[in-house]
Amino acid sequence: LEQVTLQLKWKHQFQFAGYYAALEQGYYRQAGLDVVLREADSNNSDPVAAVLDGRADYGIGASDLVLERARGKPLVALAVIIQHSPLVLLTRADLDTAQDLKDKRVMLLPSETELFAYLAREGLARSQIKEVPHSFQWVDLIEGRVDALSGYSSDETFDLKASRFHFNQFSPRSLGIDFYGDTLFTSEAKLQARPLQVAAFRQASLDGWKYALEHPDEIIDLIQKRYSSRHSRAHLEFEAAELKRLMAADLVEIGQMKPGRWQHIAEVYQELGMIPTDYSLEGFLYDPTPPKAPGWMMPALLAFATLLLAMTIAVGYFAQLNRRLHQALAQRDEALRQSQESEEHYRLIADNSDDVIWLLDIDSRRFTYVSPSVHRLRGWTAEEVMAQSLDAALTPASATIISARLQEGMAGLARGDRSAQVSMTEVDQPHKDGRIIPTEVSTTLLTDAAGRVTRVLGVSRNITERRKLEAALRDNEERLRLALESTGDSVWDWNIQDGTAHYSDSWKSVLGYGPNELKNTVEAFFALVHPDDLPRVREELERHWRGETPNYRCEFRMQAKQDDWHWILGRGMVWTRSSEGAPLRMLGTHLDITERKLAEFAISQANTRLQAQLEEIQTLQARLADLAVRDGLTGLFNRRYLDETLEREVARARRDGHPLSVIMFDLDLFKNLNDSYGHRAGDHILKAVADILRTDTRAEDVACRYGGEEFLIVLPGMALDHACQRAETWRARFEASNFSFGNFTLHVTGSFGVAGYPDHGKTPDELTHAADSALYQAKHLGRNRVEFYGGEPIAFVTKLQ
Ligand SMILES: Nc1nc2c(ncn2[C@@H]2O[C@H](COP(=O)(O)OP(=O)(O)OP(=O)(O)O)[C@@H](O)[C@H]2O)c(=O)[nH]1
Known part of the structure; x- marks a missing residue:
């Protein structure tokens, strides 16, 4: 970027908004310029002088530029920013006309020529006022140290209004002195030497102004943040509004300047006698448009262009050749550089x-x-x-x-x-x-x-260190093995990778082998393991090798030299693994646990025997218990069991309010049967009757042999009439049955007595007694019949059928 300086004509404020915007928006940078905005100070109070003597490249002036130019200073006006000068004369409120300023103290700058012109037009010669050097302190007016001062309508008036001071404002425009305000300028020398830079700087500045007018708030922020906090925001807003009005940007393109208006300004100066009559403004106004070509130039240009075209083609051809050559050379250089770089790279790695x-x-x-x-x-x-x-x-x-x-x-x-x-x-x-x-x-x-x-x-x-570590490891292993062996334990040490092994003397002697009798291989161990135990041993070892168990432990049988089997408790641990985790070395011990195993075996056998005996006893006990409640001949429940059951059932019937019946029956004339066919025939009949009862009763019924040829059936939950029907069914069945015994066919009938709880008895005794009475009646009435207890006096019912 090219550095250039713009000399401002006053302190940082909205008056220079466009230049801040051009900087901030990057317009200057895009134009290739690094622009310094220098505010006015005691050393740089005169932009014209700064630009002419080279302290600044560009400056902000006003209409006095034309005055300086007419006086021969080589200045070039580039662009008018403020179309109507904001310069006014501010007076105390009591000074109503310019005439009132006669002999009054007026603060003015020598460059503020438009005010002098104004006063002249008002008929007040410069000698008629008391010119006081400008203090730039508007308070001087308020406090009466001066009677009038020059100022900007966009600036000082704000302060005066803000301090509620009553003042008058005289503008030269009221007398037709419409001067240009802030104008961007440079020197003729600069324009000649750097026309492109001048054009670029001018355009970027104008773009900046366009932006600033469109975004005044943003620029006010920027001024306060970056340039000056001298003025309040309200002050800057006031200034922005007033300048916008004076710039008339909505009517006139920013930067526009008309030769006629400059001419008019010059004439005002001339009128005041401030510039000579033969002044010239030639070269004062910058023309942003490129110059037009004269008429003869076109044919000449055409011929020249043709020639140029031919030359361009030739030059282009050679340029292309040249470019390719350059490209090839550049590629070669690049390849060379890369190879040198990579060689260098590898060399560096190798060297270090x-x-x-x-x-x-x-x-x-x-x-x-x-x-x-x-x-x-x-x-x-x-x-x-x-x-x-x-x-x-x-x-x-x-x-x-x-x-x-x-x-x-x-x-x-x-x-x-x-x-x-x-x-x-x-x-x-x-x-x-x-x-x-x-x-x-x-x-x-x-x-x-x-x-x-x-x-x-x-x-x-x-690998010296690695070798040392390996040796140390081997040494450690050796020492551990020796330590283990010294305890008398049977130690084994395997190299899992190559299958070699070391077995301690004690290990071998457990199995009856001498020190040199077994091969030093892992396989020598497996060969001695009982075939039934071998799969288990291998599985336990492999589980540990895979890292699934923290150590290996297994009980198994091994064949001793004398052909007998020894029980061994094998324990061990992988001692070294490869970096991938594969087991390399394993160390372990063997313990002969044959005696313990035999003892365990003997105990186990004794246990089995004991268990068998126990089961036998339990069966016997069950049978005994059964015998106690069953009748030996018929298998029906015996009288003792009946007593218990009836007691329980009567209690339950009482508790639940359910009916309960008992049937007692006695085989008729059984003595005759015994006498005729023998006692065994009688037994046979008794069993046959029992079988009928067993198959023809409900699960809850309890059938008992009550005496020799007497039976009693307890029927829980069954009412009397129903029980009588049951009795009748049995009676009929007995009567209809033919019982074979040897060559004989036997017949038997029965007499049945039925009684019901609670009508016929409330206790077991009362109930059986009632049933027995009914049975007696059945016998009495001719046998082979069913009677039920009918109360006192006993009312006997004939056969139900
Ligand atoms: N075979 C055999 N007979 C028995 C058994 N228990 C009792 N008896 C016989 O049964 C008969 C009972 O006869 P009694 O009491 O006189 O009555 P009954 O001959 O059946 O005549 P009623 O009862 O009046 O019809 C006796 O002869 C007993 O010996 C037994 O377990 N087996």
């Missing part, structure tokens, strides 16, 4: 790596690059190592290993095995001080365009 990075030429077996860290690793500098052969950089054993690996890799690559390109080997390397440094070397075989291995890229890493 702790690992030693190296490149080996296969044919010469010499290093073409070795990173500086080799000095830390082997004591030699990179340069020294590069002077060594490969063999000198390794111990003889390692040289053999590396050579073999390289040969293998090359052979693999030749077969098309891409994985052979990279390998990793642990090798010992000699240190300058004679020590041997263990390293891990990873190599990558590099091929030329023909696919031939020409170089090896290698990375060597010092």
Whole structure:
């Protein structure tokens, strides 16, 4: 950006709103300008002088610019901002006319020529007033130190009004002196030297003014925030409104200036004798439109244009060639730069790596690059190592290993095995001080365009610390194992990866083996485990290897040397795992638990036997209990059980208010049957009768053998008439039945007595007694019939059928 300075004619206020807006909106920046807005101060109170002597590039003047120009100062008016000058003369209220100012103290600036013109037109010569240097303090008027002062209608009048001071305001316009107000200007020299800058600055300023008039509130904010808080917001709003009026922007384009009006202003000056008669305004007015071409110029221009076109084509062609060439060169330079950059990048990484990075030429077996860290690793500098052969950089054993690996890799690559390109080997390397440094070397075989291995890229890493840690770990394991063994425990130590194992002497002796009798393998263990237990053992081990159990624990049988089986409690834990979590080493113990297991087994067997006996006793007890309530011959309930049941049922009938009946019956003339067919025949009949009762009673009925050939049935919930029907059914059934016994067919009938609770008895005794009485009546009345107890005197009912 080009820095330019605009010299304002007064302090920051709305008078310069357009320039603030142009800055804030970026119009100046877009025009390539970095504009400094400099307010007036004691050193820069005269914008004309500032612009002419180069302290400022642009200035804000007023109509006096034309005066200065006529006097020969090389000024150029660029744009009129305020179409009607706001300059007025402010007087005490008692001074009514300009004439009243005669001999009065008037504060004026020499540049305020329009006021002098005004006074002259009013017939008041400059010598007739007492000119007082301007203090710019309007209070001087209020406090009577002066009688009048010059000021802006847009500025000072606000303060005077605000302080309620009565004043008069004389405007030159009232006498036709309509001067331009603020006008943007520069020097002729500037315009000639930087016409484009002048045009750009002018246009950006005018755009700024347009914006400011459209957004006065925003600019007022900006002024107060950024430039000056000297004036209140109300003051700035007043100023904005007044300036807008004077700019007449809705009638006249901002920046417009008319030669006629400038001419008129000049004439007023001339009238006042302030400028010579032969003055010229040539060059004073800036013309923003580009100059028009004279008539002869078109054909000439056409010819010139044709020539120019031909030249342009030729030049264009060469320019294109040139451009391509430049592009190609630029691309090459860029590629070169990038490759240098990436080479630099990798070199930086290599140089700063702790690992030693190296490149080996296969044919010469010499290093073409070795990173500086080799000095830390082997004591030699990179340069020294590069002077060594490969063999000198390794111990003889390692040289053999590396050579073999390289040969293998090359052979693999030749077969098309891409994985052979990279390998990793642990090798010992000699240190300058004679020590041997263990390293891990990873190599990558590099091929030329023909696919031939020409170089090896290698990375060597010092693994001294790792080796130490591994040794320490091994040492720890060894010590732990020894500690365990010293307790006499049977210790086992497995290398899960390669299947090798160590079993302590105690471990072996438990099974009757001598110290050297078993193989040192994991399989040797599995081979001795009982086949039935083996799946369980493997599962427990694998669960632990997978990390599902914190340790391994399993009881199983193992075959001893003498062919017998020992129960073993195996316990152990994975001691080392790979970085991926795979189990590497496992340590554990064996405990012979055969005796405990045998004892447990014996106890278990005794328990089983005991259990069987218990069950037998329970069956017997059940049978005994059954016998106690059942009749041995018929299987019906016995009399004892009847007594209990009847007692309970009578109580329940009483409680619930339900009916209850009892039927007692006796086989007729049974003695005859016994006598005729034998006692066993009688028994047979008794059982057959019992069977009928068993199948022909309800679940809640209780059928009992009451005496020898006498039966009693308790019928809970059954009313008397219903019970009589039941009795009759049985009676009929007995009568109709043929009972086979051997070669005989036997018949039997029964006499039935029925009684009901509570009508025939309220206690078990009363009830059975009533049923017995009814039975007696049935016998008495001829047997093979049903009678029920009918009360006292007993009313006997004949057969129901
Ligand atoms: N076979 C056999 N007979 C029995 C059993 N218990 C009682 N008796 C017989 O039953 C008969 C009962 O006869 P009694 O009391 O005289 O009466 P009855 O011959 O049935 O004549 P009434 O009762 O008057 O019809 C006796 O001969 C008893 O020996 C038994 O368990 N088995």
